[in-house]
Each structure stands twice: as structure tokens, then as C-alpha cells.
Amino acid sequence: MSSDTRFDPASADPRWQKAWEEAQTFRADSDSPKPKSYVLEMFPYPSGRIHIGHVRNYTMGDVLARYKKATGHEVLHPMGWDAFGMPAENAAMEKGVHPGGWTRNNIEHMKAQLKRLGFALDWSRELATCEPDYYGHEQALFIDLYEAGLVYRKESEVNWDPVDMTVLANEQVIDGKGWRSGAEVEKRKLNQWFLKITDFAEELLEGLGSLENWPDKVRLMQENWIGKSKGLQFSFDLSNGEKLPVYTTRPDTIFGASFVAVAADHPVAQAIDSEEARDFIALCKRGGTTAAELETAEKLGFDTGITAKHPFTGADLPVYIANFVLMDYGTGAIMAVPGHDQRDFEFATKYGLPIPRVVAPNLDEAGKPFDGEAEAGANDSGAVIVNSEFLDGMSVEDAKREIIRRIEKQGLGTGKTVWRLRDWGVSRQRYWGTPIPFIHCEACGVVPARKDSLPITLPEDVDFQTPGNPLVRHDTWKHVDCPKCGGKAERETDTLDTFVDSSWYFLRFASQPADKPFDAEEVAKWLPVEQYIGGIEHAILHLLYARFWTRALAHMGQIEVKEPFASLFTQGMVTHETYSRKEGGKTVYYAPDEISREADRALLSADGGEVEIGRVIKMSKSKKNVVDPDTIIDSYGADAVRWFMLSDSPPERDLPWSEAGIEGCSRFVYRLWRLFSAHEGSAQGEDKALDRKTHQTVAAVAEDIEALGFNKAVARIYELTGAVEKAAPSASRSAAIRTLVQLVAPMMPHLAEEAWAGMGMEGLVADAPWPEVDPALLVEDEVTIAVQHKGKLRDTLTAPKGAAREDLEAMALASEKVQRSIDGAEIRKVIVVPDRLVNIVT
């Protein structure tokens, strides 16, 4: 192999990509006898261009997929497109293009970008959720769910833009106004489709326990999201003669209730016949619907004049309408205990309501007043109930049980488990989504489409210049005959939430029959996904919905698997510093390619002016701190880009992009190439130390890849590279070079193939088995022992591995440095950790 030829990614990358494609190297064979490994990364939304975050995500999955293949697995590593969504409709409105054309163009472009990175993907299984051969099956599954009783319709609120006459997503509501029109957004009730995810609340919660290979944080987040709580539901008798059911998780504090509050939507609130009440309810309805907005908003209330009778004290408590009470949780009404709930405390303070203490550190402090907000809602562990008649002196837990017992005995209510999880609203009043396969008939009501009429495809002839959902005004599409009575009927014009599309795509990857959503036998072969990789932003919604959908299918007997993703990994974002300067009072941002970066300053290439280097933050278009994968592949080649994605930062943490970093990676690619080029198959002689290093590295890199610790694997490879470079020619060194090629092959596949071929090795390195490790070479026979005195390192000594405690102690005490430190003091204790350290205590 000639050493003066430089590795040229521009020619090598496409050459090897073609070779893999022609050999069908990464095609998954479901009939293979090998153990199966399904490696999946969250599929991208085709926004137009691959984002560097995708590159990081798919590179990680790719390394694992290639490693799994090398270790004897039949690997399924597919790719597809989460292709429905709002941006396509926005593009249609802004640029006058069709959402379908825009989306398909984007897919084509992004697919080409992915191919340039040399990912080991089985493109024969590619799918796009916007195609009828995908969403038609989704419609069938939706009807199955309906027939299984898991789909229903109910009224639900949406953000309504009165100017654009359209429903807005939460992200389209900015400070309570429509993002395009600027009009004050209203809340409006629509009849919408829901999936009964709450039927599975208990299962989804318990299932988390089996997901040992999910990050604890994600499991915890889902647990909190599902939010199982045990409490008490009971009714107050109201002064108007009605009963008001309330739910509380703190029945032990019932004697601390000083008022009652209902949500603005609550029937009690709605029934108040006064101008002021209606105005107040309207006030509550303004602004966004998100939890964050509701809970950070100033606490507001309206005294209804109604009172509620306390079931034990008989006191008349005022009933307020309050903007912080949620209609969706519990009964939409609460007993408010300002002494022991932060929100109630704020409210009571504002409206001058009493704040009684019913929990105290001990009985002696029962009279202690609240000295401020800090105490409200504080941790009550170890505390006792006070000022609460028959509950006085009980622990919080005992008091809960006692109150529930008494309330049940008196027939006022019952202990009840309540979930924070709400049913999944899947209706979207938009064109670019899966049409919900139902028909509204005047005579028969809501009727599912006949399965043989699927797919119900989206009409192509739509325009987006008129506000609102084009499906609603598309007469030929909308008007159909009722599948039941044959009479006049209309199609449902809502489409499905795109989270539905991503709730089963992993099943469709496993098998793609034309006549059904999936083949149960094929699904059984591949599922669950062995390793799923994606962003932490999906920790709750997508991952919970996919788990639910899988369980619902299992519940209906369509599949066996209950949890779709055996292991989950959530990767960090790619970040970049920002460049900006003030121009005419405004902050103007500049893109990295407009900047020349020096050691501690950055200059604008255009005019040489200095710009401010801002914090390292998530790449975003508005801050212009983005880098384009195509550009960097052009400059450095796919392998350097892939190597950068794996280096330095642990994969779950953010990775700061830097020009210097990618250049370092690029240099390493060429450095390896020089080393590989120097490979001499005929070299003789043994180099035991190098053999040991090589085998240790193989074992460590394998371990690191399996744990997705790519940054650590990278560091090991650097170390081995340095060691091989320094070693004199020998058979061991030649073997080490061949091994190194294989170690980097999952990460830098193009370079590895080029080197593999250059060394005259058979076949593709992508098909080669992972190098074997000789366990005998993993053990060192000498170890370095740290000697501490007073907990600080004083000396190190070399000892044979497994040396006796007494020997180590003697060696440590013999050290001159140690003796100087001890300085004649009395030795009280010597701690010896074999093969590790000796600690002398004086």
C-alpha cells in the first residue's frame, strides 16, 4: 500500500456507499438464524434539510448497528419520515406550494443528505407517514381501536383565532395572541376525538418497572405525568341546595379548609347569573391554554356568594371561581387549604381569607402562625395534625385514613384514586394529516368507514390561500354516502395528531404487507426494539403514546409485545456559540460561516469588525448559530463529521460544535490513514506490551459501545493509535493496525473500508466479525499502588498484582517520602486496598 496517497473522502465516501448498496450489506433478513437486533433512531420530520442534531442521533445508532452486525447479529436498522405536520401547511400558505409536494421534495433532499453520511440503513423498508400506503393502515387501526371501545368523542377546548378563523396550536399562540393575525386568541369548544389512554394508566405505570434499560429520569417523568394519586372525593352541601363534589389528595388537612374553589368551566360557575361572573369567566378564558401559563398566571378569584358547609365543623365556606383550578383534573372543584398548599396560600393572602394551621412539627407548635409563603406546602414528614378535633396528634398518613373512613361511613364520599393523565385528544382541524376514517350521517350518527374503502386519501386539489381547513370546504371529498344506510352523509374533516403516526411506525418497519398494517409473526421476530435513540424532548408524549398504542394493540390481540422499546437512550443537543453585535440599537446575529474565529475574539469576514461571542446554546435559525451538514461533509468528509459527533461529549449531554473540533477530527482521519498505509503484513516478531494494549482496547471499546459511551470508546482509540505509532515494526504491530481498522469501522466506515481493501483483506470490513479478545492479555501483572497519609497522596509504588496486604504495607512504610510525611508520628491504623492503595492514619 502506497503511503503517499492521501485519503480522499470526496472520492472514497461515495465509492463505498455504492459498494454497500450493491452488496445489500445492510438489508435485514427476517429469516436469518442469527440473533436479531433492532436498532432504531427516532425518525425525522422532513423539514427541508438534515439538522446536525439528526447527524448526531443517527451516527450513534449507526455505530451500534454496525457493531451489532460485527458481533453476529442480524440487524434491522431502518429509516423513514414523520411526514405529516404543520410546517408543510405553513409552507403552503407562505409559498403557495402544495404540502405534499413540499414534503416529498424535502424527503428526497434529506435522503440524499443521509446517504452522504454512509449510514448502515436498510432503505428497502423506508416509509413516509404521509403516503396512503402508511396512513391507510393507520385508519384501519383507528377503526379497530374504536371497535374495541378505546375511541370516543367529547367536547374539548381549542385555541381559536377569530381573525384567521382557525384553530391554533399552543406554539402558535404568543402572549395570548395569534402568531399570524395578532388577534386575541379565544378558547372555543369543539367536539373532538379522543383515545382512552386512561384505561391503560395503571398498566403504563406498572410497565415502567420492567423498563430497566430506560433512563431513570424518563421513567420518573412518565410516572409523574401519569400521576397516580390516592385521595378523597366528597361533596359539600351548597347554600343554593346543590351538592358540590370535590377531590383532594390531602384529606388530612380538611379542618384547614377555609374556602372552596371551582374552575371557570365548572357548572357551578357557569350557572351564576350575573354580569360580573360572566366577565370573570371570560377573563379566565383569555390567554393560552398551557399548564405553564395557567399556573404562573396571577391567582384570580371571584366570590360567587354561594357558601359550602364544612362536613365536620359546619362552618360556611365561601365558594370562589378561581383561575388556577383545572376542570380536567379531579372534579374541577377543590377544598382550599391555604396553610398547606402554595397556590391556596397565595389566593387566600390576596383575598384576605383565613390561613389556619392544621399540620405542625409537634403538638406544642399548634398555635404557631405562618410566617410567610415559605412554609406553605412545605414538607410535612414527621409532622402531626393539629387544630383538627379528632385528628389531633395523628400523623399525616393516619389522618388521611381516618378521614376517609369517617367520610365513607357518613356516606359523604369515598376514597378514590385519581390520575393526572388525561385522555389523548387526537383531533386536529388541519389538512396535512391522516383523515379520521369516520362519516357523519344524519340518520345513523357517527359511523366508521368500511375497511374496504380504505385508505381514505387526502384530496390533492386544495388551496391554502383561504383561511381554515381546506377539507371542510372541499365538497366532492367531503360529501359521501353513509356506509350504513346509504343516505347522504359527510366525512369527518379532522385529521389525526401526528403523534398517532409515530405511535406504530416501528411495527411497520418490521414488516410491510400491502393488505394489513403489519404481519404479527414478523413483528414477533423483531420487536421489541433493542435500542431506541432520540431526543429527551420526547421523554413523555411520544414515548408514552407509543407505549399506549403498543399495549392497545396487544390488548386487542393483534401483537404479543407490550413494550415497544426495550432500551431507550436520550441524546443531548448539538449547540454552538452565537455571534452578534448591536447595529442601530438592534442585536444582529451572524452565522458561523460569516465569521473568522480567532483565539479569543471573532471578526465578521465581510467588514473585519469584531462581533460579540455569545453563550453556547442550542442551534436555532433565529440565532443563526447553525452549521449545515452538507457544507461540513464537503469540507471534511463523512468520517470526520461522524467522529466529531462521537467525540468528547458524553452522548446524553449537549455537544458544542466547533470549527477547531471538526478540524481536529479531520486531522485524526488522515493520521489514521498514514498509520494504516504503513501496514506491513510481513513484519515479524512479537510485542507483548502492544498485544496487551490492543486486546484491552478491543474489550474496552466493545464495552463502551454497548453502553453507548462513545466518547470513552473514542478516547481509547486515540490511546491505542498513539501506542501503535510509537511501536517498532513487528507482527504484533501489524495485527494491531488491522484491529484498529476494525475498531474504527463502525465510526469511520469509509476510511475503514478503504484501508481494509488497501491491506488486501477479503470482503468488506462492514461484514467482518468483531476482533476476538484473548482474556489472558487483559490482565496486567504489575499494578501501581497509591500511598496516602492523612488522606493525601504521598507516593506511588509498583507492586506485583495480587501482592499481600502485609507486603504492601511494608513497602509503603519503607517509602522515604511517606516517612518524611509521617515525621515520627504514631501510626494508629493502616488501611490496605489490594492492588489499589495504602492509607496510613496517624
Add this chain to the structure above:
RNA sequence: GCGGGUGUGGCGGAAUGGUAGACGCCGGGGACUUAAAAUCCCCUGAGCUUUGCUCGUGUGGGUUCGAGUCCCACCACCCGCACCA
């Protein structure tokens, strides 16, 4: 507001409760070269009275022979919050 996470040199980070800073980047010095690029070698946490000593893992406490790691309290920043994907 609620829930979750993160915090170690100039920077990214490494470290089963056992030698803090592996590995990479930046920077400094040197070799090679007419010169440059590339490459190679050495140095690179801070301070000091420099054979060595002291300090040092966001802050303050604690447990331990020994704490970046475990416990308690706090601070800062980041992410999610149900119609963004």
C-alpha cells in the same frame, strides 16, 4: 407554578467511595523547511518560600481512614408541561 436534569482546568470532558484532570481542543516552546502548510517532539489546573508544599470538582454543612462520587440545605443554568415535531 409543577416535573426532570446539569454544574470538574482557557474549552469539551475522564474518574467500581481509593493517585482528580485520562483523551481531545486551544495555547506555548522546539524539530523539519529558503519559507509556509502538513507532520513530529516537549510543556500546559492555581499558588508558593519549587528535591517539595499548599489549595482545588457551583455554595454551605455532614458521614468516612479517604468524598467529584454518599447524605442535608442552597445557588445558577437547561429541558418538558398534553394542538411543535
